[in-house]
Amino acid sequence: MAAKLEMVRPxxxxxxxxxxxxxxxxxxxxxxxxxxxxxxxxxFSFSVPRGEFVCIVGPSGxxxxxxxxxxxxxxxxxxxxxxxxxxxxxxMVFQEASVLPWLTVSENxxxxxxxxxxxRSKIDARVSELLALTGLTDFARARPxxxxxxxxxxVSVARALADDRExxxxxxxxxxxxxxxxLVLQQELLRIWEATRKTVVFITHSVDEALTLADRVLVMSxxxxxxxxxxxxxxxxPRDVVEMxxxxxFWDLTYEVWNLLADxxxxx
Numbered sequence: 001m002a003a004k005l006e007m008v009r010p011x012x013x014x015x016x017x018x019x020x021x022x023x024x025x026x027x028x029x030x031x032x033x034x035x036x037x038x039x040x041x042x043x044f045s046f047s048v049p050r051g052e053f054v055c056i057v058g059p060s061g062x063x064x065x066x067x068x069x070x071x072x073x074x075x076x077x078x079x080x081x082x083x084x085x086x087x088x089x090x091x092m093v094f095q096e097a098s099v100l101p102w103l104t105v106s107e108n109x110x111x112x113x114x115x116x117x118x119x120r121s122k123i124d125a126r127v128s129e130l131l132a133l134t135g136l137t138d139f140a141r142a143r144p145x146x147x148x149x150x151x152x153x154x155v156s157v158a159r160a161l162a163d164d165r166e167x168x169x170x171x172x173x174x175x176x177x178x179x180x181x182x183l184v185l186q187q188e189l190l191r192i193w194e195a196t197r198k199t200v201v202f203i204t205h206s207v208d209e210a211l212t213l214a215d216r217v218l219v220m221s222x223x224x225x226x227x228x229x230x231x232x233x234x235x236x237x238p239r240d241v242v243e244m245x246x247x248x249x250f251w252d253l254t255y256e257v258w259n260l261l262a263d264x265x266x267x268x
């Protein structure tokens with residue numbers, strides 16, 4: 001008989017203070033004449049302790065990706081503050097695997113280090129470590145066109161980890177994959193996170209994916225996106241993505257989040 005999941009809160013994240021602080025963030029988009037056309041995010045606040053894994057869920061168009069892009073300095077905010085307490089910018093993994101087709105798997109992973117002029121011996125050692133961590137050792141010399149979608153995303157994750165940045169931002173990285181591949185990569189990501197303990201903010205449309213991965217789930221309203229709820233996910237770690245789905249309490253939590261999503265109309 002499979003071991004029963006225990007509802008035990010994971011060990012608290014690093015007590016040295018938050019890695020991320022977002023306070024009253026508001027973002028609007030404007031037309032060519034400079035007139036405001038859409039308020040995407042309104043008065044959105046949250047913080048993430050160092051080493052914690054946080055997922056953000058919400059309906060399409062609620063501003064989830066906008067929040068992440070502002071954190072990555074790919075979009076400008078209208079008002080509020082976004083503080084990432086790290087010496088270096090965050091690493092980011094996008095929904096579509098952003099591997100370069102003319103490079104091998106190893107060369108794609110090595111790219112951040114090569115651009116920084118790191119010594120070849122150190123690059124080779126780091127790439128070898130990441131190939132093993134992401135299960136890609138046998139594909140080190142393969143080109144992206146030889147890989148499945150899930151394997152391309154493993155390359156993207158490995159590359160994001162290459163220069164060991166503290167904060168990892170992930171924008172629906174498994175959204176385009178089939179359900180079986182998603183489950184496999186969720187388990188792989190959990191294993192990688194256990195090994196590295198990065199501070200992670202992960203965007204997803206999937207409520208059960210958020211509950212599988214996260215220490216906390218932030219629920220957003222429809223546009224303009226505001227914070228509806230900040231929920232602890234009390235399953236112990238390490239987690240098994242299949243065993244979690246056998247536990248009634250997992251689906252009770254899923255039901256709770258779906259009710260939060262359903263009960264909040266735009267602007268509420």
